[in-house]
Amino acid sequence: MTATLVAVALLVTATLYVTFGGADFGAGFWNLLAARDPGARRLIAASVTPVWESNHVWLVFGLVLFFTGFPAASASVWTVAAPALWLALLGIVLRGAAFAFLATTRTPGLRRLLNGTFAASSIVTPFCMGWAIGLVVSGHGWYFAPACGVLFVAAGAYLAAAYLVREARETPELERYFAVRAQWAGVVTGLSSIVCLVVLHTANARLADRLLGRALPLTALAAACGLAVVVRLFLHRTRGVRILAWTGIAAVVGAWGTAQYPVVVPRGGFTLAGSAAPEASLRALLVVAVLVVVLVVPSFLLLFSLQNRGALSGDDPPPG
DSSP, X not given: OHHHHHHHHHHHHHHHIIIIIHHHHHHHHHHHHTTTOHHHHHHHHHHHTTTTTTTHHHHHHHHHHHHHHSHHHHHHHHHHTHHHHHHHHHHHHHHHHHHHHHTTOOOHHHHHHHHHHHHHHHHHHHHHHHHHHHHHHHTTOTTHHHHHXXXXXXXXXXXXXXXXXXXXXXXXXXXXXXXXXXXXXHHHHHHHHHHHHHHHHHHOHHHHHHHTTTTHHHHHHHHXXXXXXXXXXXXXXXXXXXXXXXXXXXXXXXHHHHHHTTEEETTTTEEHHHHXXXXXXXXXXXXXXXXXXXXXHHHHHHHHHHHHTTTTOOSSOOOO
């Protein structure tokens, strides 16, 4: 029972990182494509600047939960997917450094280099994370990993565009700009999900069947939310788009966890009971998880509330 509760906390943490941190990576993707649109770049930078570092809290907490709560499964992941994970960590470092230096330099050549680094690492990092998940989930089906990487990049771009539609609500031109991109990114994300599901049938048929079995309600919810976002944006109705996009991607993560249970890492057959840490360690992790809810979650709610009200904007122009 304790191992299951730690696994639930891990899944919730992964959901928060995918839906918020993933949108940060997606913002870098749109930053690359907005090279000739300074208005879009300024909006992206103004939206990301106050919150981009905070989202890595969920990544750090998730890693702690994983390697402390399920050490054998964690060791297996870091062995099987080591190159992809190291590239993802390198991308996080380069992305953070580039974004930080963009706020302090005004040299055109250096800014172009930093913008390129920020954008490239924003694409490579989620792709490598998806690749790692694909390697772990698919066993010997190596062909599933790149499809999963593409899905991660597409989902991040979709979330970022949907969030930026809300951020651009006071600028109709930019609102339309990101609405169109959210529609296309939503379509690409949906198609990528279908491709991953089809390929997964040959790589891990049991997991694929469970996604359309025990996890079907969450799978259907994800599809319905994605379709609703595309339709609403097509009808020029932006209200509720951000919540729908978040719910849809969160449902995907939830469906994956539900379908996989009680397996932690399919490659190697690591189950909750077979790879869990001692009971005392698991209980300590649950105490830490409660402290996170009490201390960190309210801080995030305050941060996002201040950001939505524009209370965190500084006097200096944002990087872009």
